[in-house]
Amino acid sequence: MPxxxxxxxxTGATEAKLALVQAPVGSGKTTLLAEWHAAAHATCPFAWLSxxxxxxxxxxxxxxxxxxxxxxxxxxxEQALVDLAGPASLTDVVLxxxxxxxxxxxxxxxxxxxxxxxxxxPRVHExxxxxLDHQPATLTLALATRAEPPLPLGRxxxxxxxxxxxxxxxxxxxxxxxxxLNHTLGxxxxxxxxxxxxxxxxxxxxGLQLAALSLSGxxxxxxxxxxxxxxxxxxxxxLGFEVLDGLPPDTREFLLQxxxxxxxxxxxxxxxxxxxxxxxxxxxxxxxxxxLLPLDTRREWYRYHHLFAGLLRHELARTxxxxxxxxxxxxxxxxxxxxxxxxxxxxxxxxxxxxxxSELITRHWYAELQRGRIETVAGWLxxxxxxxVRGQASLCLTKAWIAVNTGRLDEVAGWIRAAExxxxxxxxxxxxxxxxxxxxxxxxxxxxxAVEAGRRSVQTGxxxxxxxxxxxxxxxxxxSGAYTEATAELETATDTAxxxxxxxxxxxxxxxxxxxxxxxxxxxxADAVAQVALRxxxxxxxxxxxxxxxxxxVHGRELExxxxxxxxxxxxxxxxxxxxxGVATLEIAYARLAQADARQLHGDPGGxxxxxxxxxxxxxxxxxxxxxxxMLARTERRLHLASRRVLVGxxxxxxxxxxxxxxSVLRLMPTELSQREIGDALFISLNTVKSHARSIYxxxxxxxxxxxxxxxxxFGLL
Amino acid sequence: MDKVDQPAERRCTIVIRGRLSDRLGSAFPEMAxxxxxxxxxxxxxxxxxxxxxxxxxxxxxxLEPLSVDVDG
Numbered sequence: 061m062p063x064x065x066x067x068x069x070x071t072g073a074t075e076a077k078l079a080l081v082q083a084p085v086g087s088g089k090t091t092l093l094a095e096w097h098a099a100a101h102a103t104c105p106f107a108w109l110s111x112x113x114x115x116x117x118x119x120x121x122x123x124x125x126x127x128x129x130x131x132x133x134x135x136x137x138e139q140a141l142v143d144l145a146g147p148a149s150l151t152d153v154v155l156x157x158x159x160x161x162x163x164x165x166x167x168x169x170x171x172x173x174x175x176x177x178x179x180x181x182p183r184v185h186e187x188x189x190x191x192l193d194h195q196p197a198t199l200t201l202a203l204a205t206r207a208e209p210p211l212p213l214g215r216x217x218x219x220x221x222x223x224x225x226x227x228x229x230x231x232x233x234x235x236x237x238x239x240x241l242n243h244t245l246g247x248x249x250x251x252x253x254x255x256x257x258x259x260x261x262x263x264x265x266x267g268l269q270l271a272a273l274s275l276s277g278x279x280x281x282x283x284x285x286x287x288x289x290x291x292x293x294x295x296x297x298x299l300g301f302e303v304l305d306g307l308p309p310d311t312r313e314f315l316l317q318x319x320x321x322x323x324x325x326x327x328x329x330x331x332x333x334x335x336x337x338x339x340x341x342x343x344x345x346x347x348x349x350x351x352l353l354p355l356d357t358r359r360e361w362y363r364y365h366h367l368f369a370g371l372l373r374h375e376l377a378r379t380x381x382x383x384x385x386x387x388x389x390x391x392x393x394x395x396x397x398x399x400x401x402x403x404x405x406x407x408x409x410x411x412x413x414x415x416x417x418s419e420l421i422t423r424h425w426y427a428e429l430q431r432g433r434i435e436t437v438a439g440w441l442x443x444x445x446x447x448x449v450r451g452q453a454s455l456c457l458t459k460a461w462i463a464v465n466t467g468r469l470d471e472v473a474g475w476i477r478a479a480e481x482x483x484x485x486x487x488x489x490x491x492x493x494x495x496x497x498x499x500x501x502x503x504x505x506x507x508x509x510a511v512e513a514g515r516r517s518v519q520t521g522x523x524x525x526x527x528x529x530x531x532x533x534x535x536x537x538x539x540s541g542a543y544t545e546a547t548a549e550l551e552t553a554t555d556t557a558x559x560x561x562x563x564x565x566x567x568x569x570x571x572x573x574x575x576x577x578x579x580x581x582x583x584x585x586a587d588a589v590a591q592v593a594l595r596x597x598x599x600x601x602x603x604x605x606x607x608x609x610x611x612x613x614v615h616g617r618e619l620e621x622x623x624x625x626x627x628x629x630x631x632x633x634x635x636x637x638x639x640x641x642g643v644a645t646l647e648i649a650y651a652r653l654a655q656a657d658a659r660q661l662h663g664d665p666g667g668x669x670x671x672x673x674x675x676x677x678x679x680x681x682x683x684x685x686x687x688x689x690x691m692l693a694r695t696e697r698r699l700h701l702a703s704r705r706v707l708v709g710x711x712x713x714x715x716x717x718x719x720x721x722x723x724s725v726l727r728l729m730p731t732e733l734s735q736r737e738i739g740d741a742l743f744i745s746l747n748t749v750k751s752h753a754r755s756i757y758x759x760x761x762x763x764x765x766x767x768x769x770x771x772x773x774x775f776g777l778l
Numbered sequence: 779m780d781k782v783d784q785p786a787e788r789r790c791t792i793v794i795r796g797r798l799s800d801r802l803g804s805a806f807p808e809m810a811x812x813x814x815x816x817x818x819x820x821x822x823x824x825x826x827x828x829x830x831x832x833x834x835x836x837x838x839x840x841l842e843p844l845s846v847d848v849d850g
Contacts, residue, residue: 084837086840293797
């Protein structure tokens, strides 16, 4: 084993929190980690995850981490995986439960994250930082990366919890190069030739490996080394093509055709290359000991060395550019048939096959989103580009749905119009347009038009879009006061959603049924329905979702009735907090009204007045708030507020001074910038922006960005 | 530091070690290649995203830049 000194260094690292192998492509990072694994696996199992760009979706990343950990700890992350599909906070809920699972292990383990440099998303870095900050003694993290990751490395170095391996250490020493070339590969080179190779490659692993490939089967090795040493081209430029041109034509063709693949298996390569002996070919290439790395112990999946893959892809694009798209399309079809949606979409996009990509996205986006992978779906649409998306009605509707669910209501109408322009005259797409309009109108507080769109959507019959809008029609009917029709619709919606495994819709619809019972004065029945919904939410990792708002408020009011005033106030406050994570204006207002009553009961008339004032601000913004107008009037009467409303509105103080950072975020709030763009502008992460925004809202006593701007202007802060 | 990234194109000059052949140099069709004694200079216009993508492409091929210069 030529890297014994580095393997020894890493073996010592199992006491450290992090082993960081940082070096350019071709330095042998993965090979070193694999040798460490081979040397240590008897005493310490390894969980191995090779990252790709798709792992910038934190949900996909953590699913990958859990899957890797489960190769070692079979039941690790069971609860974390459930929570991941919901809206639970990664650092408050998902990661603590995962870390606890690992802490409960008696055996040490190493978690390898290979190719960490592909990660750019700050939330993934935050997740890894969380693990480093709360790392159980049983876990060592090992990262292979080309660039220094934004993790708290300084702190780890100071505490000697970090083992660094950098490019200089990965260079082969003269002894190691001799061992590799003369013992492992058996070339029997003279010392002078080894020294010349060492000098020319500077011990760079990929250079030596390519040189070794060029040397095998060559008579005049010394002569070859002299020519190479005297050539002034970059190493890869010389040796890479030397290797490529020296391959048998059949092998060369196989390599070029499969170079577009991130991962290779026999059946996949057969499909892409049109051969029937790819498994044999892969085995042969691996036996040659070069170019191919196995990704599993069963020798089912491989990948090319990144450097060699880069060279092959360039050669393919240079010699046969028109073939590239066709190869991607074949790969896409294979992955589609194998049920790997993500890879199928990626290859369809790379092959510029808009039809296949949109078919795949249309068929699978909803299932992906139900797993919490909203970033992945948004990423697919981004890589297609808005122009192509506008040409496909179903993609426009997916865009609209994502906008609804990420709180960007202002973009929804535009995408619905785009869908109509793209040709949404088939029943399926008409149903989609109507369902999205239904949701959009409902979120915006227009129950009349929500009901109207919902009815249109139902009339188009059972389409894949109907479940998307399914509970909203019943909920909108409830707010509009049509109780009988609402009950029927909500019961149908609950049954349909339950049959389809759409837990979120079941919870949301049940919450509305509960609220309706409560309106009829049957709090006991209301609470029974609400509790069933909350239990389901708990089981399915949806306990933190805004769709639990109605159920929580109803449960809180039943607690009030039973005299548990403090518990009731807690439950309702939680309902208010969660409601503001969604964009359903009416539900936020409903929770605020319950909060006003709860505070009044708790002997806090000022707080009650404040909650009622906020409810009024929200309700006044709605085009058709239905029952909420009456509910507001009732609450205000109860609080004897109606006449003093203006006074209360004017007296709200800024509770705390805003910090400088909060002020700089506040100053960007009147702009069109999204929260992510504000973060980019201020060089802070999206999560930091969100947490500043939350504390700005709290300090200004508001619930939303436009209210914060309004309030800040009133206080002269803007 | 600029507050907001503008997609403005700037003149970029990247120096790599060795004299790049046309065969590999064609992986960077948007850049002009100038070969010196022991280095190759790639120059052209690119915005921040394009430059990042170009550097990734260089590194993917094992061509670690010796220097990267961006003019205002």
